[in-house]
Amino acid sequence: MTSRSLLRAAGIAARSLFVQASWNFERMQNLGYFLMVEPSVRRRESAGAGDGARMRARNLGLFNTHPYFAPLVAGTVSAEEEAGSAPEVVEGLRRSLMCSLAGIGDGLFWAHLRPLTLLIALPAALLGEPWAPLLALATYNVPHLGVRFLGAALGLSRGRRILGFLQARMLTSSSPVLAVGIVLLAGFAAGLLATMPAWGLPALGAVPAPLAGAGAFAVLVLLAGLGLRPHRIVGALSLLAVLGAAVLLVGAP
């Protein structure tokens, strides 16, 4: 790739940061997609390669994919349109890419990478280390921004050949390694919470504080094993706390 095309890729990646700026139920990320491909449309319009208004109107159609993979789709479509591919071919390519990458991105980033990087920083945050947020930001955004930029660059350079490239790499929405990492880090953080005096349960009679905390954790894991969503567990425990508080307040002098 030339430095010019790398700059173009960086431009698409930068514009992709706004891909959900005006997310709407009707056409979802259409306005963000319009922003990403607008430089390519201007280029073709100034070269006399097409009707700008018609191209722009087409680019305001439905678009929805994982935001980190949006530059890959935009780069691929831009490359194909600049190569003179038929509009229906380009549209088919756009739809197939955006649908397949949406599920992969949700699983890979939202379900795995994001909780994993937050869990990496969580123990440091619980210990009061001021660099903990920076650790989370760095470990997450290096791969995140890399995916945006490389996706745009690969899409621009390969066009429709990106399909074969992606299939050869067998992108998947889940990873057993990441899943185990999440579970182990979550357990470590919970154990930390259970045994730190600032965060854990106090001693309960003859039961020392760390064991009280570990026991509470075990009970909570068993409850969580019922499959309740986190916000339902928070709601149930909060409701119990409110009831307990009400009893205390009624009985208070």
Place this chain on the structure above:
Amino acid sequence: MGGGALATALLVGVISLDEVAFGQLLLSQPLVGGALVGWWAGDPVGGLAAGAFFQCLCLGEIRAGSSVPPDTTYAGLVGAAAFVSLGSVAQWNTMALLGLLAVGFLPVAGAARLLEIRVCRANALWTRAAERLVAAGRPRCAQAAALGGLVLFFLRGVLPAAVVLGALALWGQAALARLAPAAPVFDLLARLLPPAGLASLAVQRRSVWRPAFLAAGLAAGLFAGGVVR
């Protein structure tokens, strides 16, 4: 409403843009956003602690596809901001305050998600505007219209935070004084919620969650034994 509370609410509004409208750079997660708000308010340690607390509560929520749970990420950010704005309160230790704020976690999360749905419906007007501008041969203005949703998402981030922080600024101290006898209950709640949230996150990985027991036991043993302090 105090100027400090309004400024904090505006900051929360800016940070919350990262959740959907701009970047998704992890800034809106309570662990990072709470630290930012704490630094802004002059209490970086408190902001980080509150952020870590609320982060444990929302790690297990995954918004993917058509699943739209309550916006616990935003609620955690507001919770951290509320903790920082309260400062130190007589008869309430850190954990008791966090526990009390956690009770408001779900209502704020639910309200935030409802507002977000309204914003996403309203954002269709930017598509109409962009289409008109494109047809009129004004593509640069159409690009500006494409960013119009940032304003609505920002307002959606500011409004619940302003309500919560404003209420705390006006009535927070008096309410806390009245609720002081119940502080131990909220202290206990705050000590149970984070492990519960983390356990829920682990159990979602149904085939591999049992190692969490081993990791937790090992960590507990290490710290109880004084290997790590």
